[in-house]
Each structure stands twice: as structure tokens, then as C-alpha cells.
Amino acid sequence: MHLDAHDPSHIRLAQVGDRFDPGTPGTLYFDANSIGPMPRMAPLKMQTVLQDGWAKARRRSWNELDWLEQPRTLGASMAHLIGAGSNDVRVTDTTSINQYKLLRYALSVAAPRRVIVLERHVFPSNRYVAEAIAREHLAELRFIDDASDLRAALAPQDVAVVALSHVDYRSSTRLDMAALNRCIREAGAMSLWDLSHSAGAVAIALVQSEADLAVGCGYKYLCGGPGAPAFLYIHPRWADAAWPAISGWMGHADTFAFEPNYRPGAGADRFLVGTPAVLANAAFSAAAELWREVDPLALDQRHRSLTDTLIQLFDEQCAAWPLHLSSPRSHAQRGGHVALQFDGAAALAQALVEQGVIVSSRKPDALRWGVHPLTTNHQQLWSAVQVLRQLLISGSWQDTRFERPMV
Template sequence: MADSTSVNLYKLLRYALAANAPRRVIVVERDVFPSNRYVAEGIARAGLATLRFIDSADQLPSALAPGDVAVVALSHVDYRSSERLDMAALNARARQAGALTLWDLSHSAGAVAIDLRGTGADLAVGCGYKYLCAGPGGPSFLYVHPRHADAGWPAVCGWMGHAATFDFAPEFRPAPGADRFPVGTPPVLAQAAFAAAAAIWRDVDPAAMDARHRSLTDTLIDLIDTQCEGLGIELASPRAHARRGGHVALQFANAAPLLAQALVHHGVVLSARKPDAIRFAPHPLVTTHAHLWAAVACLRDLLQRETWRDPRFGKPSV
């Protein structure tokens, strides 16, 4: 646990390039979450790599074909639609081509079951402040498969990543494994909050969590289908749980941000992504089916009465 998702993404992209030299190509999804692309672009602008964009995972075979890809950076779940990629299949394809995989788990970790070791994932990052419940500004996590644990120095060397942190040695000596990736003094209060969340997660059965999340999100989709039919809102996420991440995305072509603000005003906490998506994110540890009934009842009422059109809901939002 250290730093932000973007910083850890930078660290691991650089680490993958070093571990898989002399290959210098990073494969990136064209429409990935913008910050992920920005990090990769910065590395390329520094002359350390070349980027190769894909529009979907279906294009990965052709991107790998030249045999020069060092790392494939993928989001496990699309931040807009919640579409989930097949981690095992894509890891196998990348490995066959001699490339490493780096997964962003921000929209899946803590909501659906993930088996990094079992699927052969090489590297991963993810935020702590979503489903993992680290709180606002919570630190990010990074994962390095043991086979790459000592593949090279970290891209940013700091005293917290030293093999003997409090020896204050004049020269850097990387700590073993993933312990080499922390850099400077951590945000202690944020780490303490995450420690409390981690104590809960240690007792969570991933299979039970996944089943609970499936029940919640399937129920939410059923409620949208039956309670909001003909009101201008449509499902934008896959219906199959195995292809869906942590949230359920709905499409509202008229004004998704307005509708989202109206829902928040009435006590339904969710988010919007421009131009037309709203995202419900049931949490398997705390959300109940009754919460979903109440949320969809509120949504139906706002749509039927068109109260979301109130100008007060038009203030700027993310």
C-alpha cells in the first residue's frame, strides 16, 4: 500500500520495461481511464517506451504479433460501462507472446472475486478508496507476482523502499519483493484508516463476497427493468455477472449528471460519467437488497415527475 494509483501505475510500467528488456512497447487501451493513458504517454514522451493502442481486447492478438511488447496495461473493468475483461484468457495470450500484464483493479477489487496468482497475472494496481473502504484519499495498492519480485530496481528509489530503512545507508539497496516500491514517508493517517478496513477484509471469503455482489447487482438490474421501463433509462452494463465489474452503469441520454445530482440530493449516493452514464455501486459488505428497492423507487419517482429538471441540479459536477 503506497501512493496513488497513477503513481503506482508509473512505477510498475517502468518496472515491466526493465524486467522485459529490450522490449519497449506498452500496449494501452485507447479509451482507458484518462489518467492511465496519461501515465503511459509520459513514459513514452521521455523516450523510455513506445505506445501501441488497442480499441478493445479483441485487438490484443494483432498488437502482440510483432513480438516487441514489454507489457500490456489493461483495466480489469471499464470505468464507464463496468464491462469486465477475461483476466485468465488475456494473461495467457500475453504470456504466450512474451509480454507481461499489468491490471488496474480499481473497479473490481473488493466487489468481485479476483485471482491474480491463479490466472498468472504479472502486475496489478488499484485504488483503496472505492470498494476496499480506505476512505477519501486512501492509498493505492500494487501487486507483483513472486516470479518478478526481484526483477530490477524500482523506478523511484526512496528510503522507505530500502532493504534497511533505518540504517540510512549512503547507497540504495532495494528491499526484497514488493517492499522495494514504497518511496517516501507514507500518509500515516490514511494508512491507519486502511489498516482498519484491512482487518475486516482478512475475514471475508472471496467466493461469498462475489456471490453476494452478484445477487445485489442482478437484483438492481431486475428492478431497473421492471420499475423504470419506458422512462428513458437503459442498462449500459453487461447483464452477465461474469462480464460485469463492481458497478452497474445506466444510460440516460437526456442529462445523466442532472439525474445523478437529483438522486444524491434525495439520499441515493452514486456517480455520473459524462455524457450519459450514471453508476450504481452496490457494496457486497454493506449494501442490502432493501437499499436497492429504495434507490430504484426514488429513481422511478424522479423520472416520472421529471423533478430532475430542477435548475438546482445543474451545478457543475464530476
């Protein structure tokens, strides 16, 4: 309570945080890295679509309720959180689909270069997307084990695009975007960043660091709701450099001209494909209205205060057990969540959930604590670590009922 009361960033953000539903009473949520908290207005936003839009206005809603503009307005609302221009972000499709679109776009821009560099242990879906492109003989893949391997991977001067995760989904290690962008740019390649585990939690500077392309999901820290649309970003210098790999009527330069031949829309609009997911966008819009009021610097400062405190509590309260911090101690090198390495992480996570502390795990041994800078407070950190400590003391987490797999 003392830390919250004297945290300047908390004071600035508290009014926004109060506009989220607190969830089940007595439950402590540390799963923003899986699904963020629900804005209180989300149900009403969706109900408006159903009643005022679908039931009453019907087709008129595309214009009267601005359904067609949602990919642009939602993108503009959260662009400042990732250090992007308001016209350079679109909310659309899924992270994997956007990854595909931008990888293919980069290959077109950088031709005849055809090598995609990516991390060997990247989130599997990102690898699957790249492998699918390679199977179509449209690219070759080159893997790196660590960011320190990047310069060597770029040496042959045949790389079209380097696809990197800003934050590792297991350890929460955050890469130095500016330094790596310089390295990539010097080698004549393009950069594509996955911001899924950083957007809405920590500071990101896409334009300042001269990132070329980026994607990210909307349902984690951005609080867009279950299965929320993802987002994509393209630097203005590449906005009209090539045609999109997937051409659809929403990305046409004149959508309702119904021309027989495709003409790509300007800038990021060309990456829109089909009809917007109106209900999902309505839920996202509840969060977008809140993000317009959030200072990214205050958000980053709040996240640092919370996660630094959480690590300190782990050090002080759990030193007697083989819980090892796998996230970097420096906040500048850490993403949205804090990860502990523990043999039995999956079972311990389920035991914590049963006690009302909602965390997540990832194989083989990562226990992830996804704090949200708008809704988590320091008192909750203390309470959750005390529950963890009692489970470790009792050993009850080793009960066989915790052996079943959990998402």
C-alpha cells in the same frame, strides 16, 4: 427483506457489514465505486495515532505502534481479496504513482522491448502516466479499442507490457483476466492490471490467472477512506528481476543502515519509496481488520445477488423510459457498479442525490450505481429504484438547478 434473509452470502457477511457506519439516516448510498463506507473504528484508529502516537510517544511510535510496517500489514490483510500471496502486496502511494512504478519496472524487465499497450479509452490518469513515460523516450504507446484487438497489437513481438483495466470505470465491463493473461504471456509480454473498480467487490484471481503486475486504489470498495493509499502487486517470479524506477529509503534492503548507495529490498518491498502516510494508513487499518474476516467467494456471491436484483428492478420498474443498461448482464463480465446509459445522466444523478439516493455519473451519459456487498441490502435497492421511478414520472430531474457539474 426476503432476499436478504434467504441469501447465504448475506448471512455470512452480515456481522462484518454491521461494523460500518450507516451514514446519514434516510440516505441510500450507491457510490462505493467513488468512496466506500466508513468502518466504525476508523475515527478511533486515527485518534490513536494523534493522541497515543503523535502527542505522547512521538518518534517511538514508528516502532511501538508499527507505523513502518503498515504498508506490509495492510497489504497482507487484503491480499486474499485479489487472489494474491500475503507477501506480494504493498499498500503505498497512489494508483497513478504505482502505475508509473510498475510500467517502468516492466520496461526494465522486458528490455529491449519498449512498447506499452493500453486501452484508448482507459481512465485518463492511466493514459497520462503512460504518455509521460513515452515523452521521456522510454517507451512507445500502442492503443487498442477493445480487448479483441489485443492479439493483433501483440503480433509484432515488441510489446513489453500490456496495461488493462480489469473493469471499465464507465460501463463496468469486466475483462476476462485469465484469457487475456494467456494471450499476453504467449506473446512474451507482461500484464499490468488496474483493479480499482473490482477489488473489494468481485472475485479476483491474480496468482491463479498468472497476472504479472497489478495496482488499485484503496478508497473505493476497500473502504480505506478519502484519499486512502493505493496498493500494488508483483508476481513472485518478477519480484527481484529489476531495480525500481523510483528508489527511496523505505525500499532499501536495510532502511536504517543509511548506506550511501541504494540496494533494492526483497520482492515488493523495493516499491516502497518514502515515509508511510501514517494517518491515512490508520484509517485504512480499520477496514483491513474487517477484510481479514471476509471470504472472497461469499463477497462475490453477495455482489452478484445485489447487482442481478438491481438490474431486474431497472427492467421491471423503468422500462417506460430511455434508460439502457450499459453494463453486461452476466455477472462474470460485470465489475463493481451497474451503469445505465441515459441522455441527461448528470442531471438525473444530482436529482437522485437531492432525494437521498447517492449515485454518480460520468460523461457522456453514464449513471453509475456502486453497490457495496458488505453494506448494501436488497430493500435499499427497491427503495432507490422507486425514487428513480418517481423522478422519471415527474420529470423534475430536468430542473435547471441540476445543470451544475458534480464530482
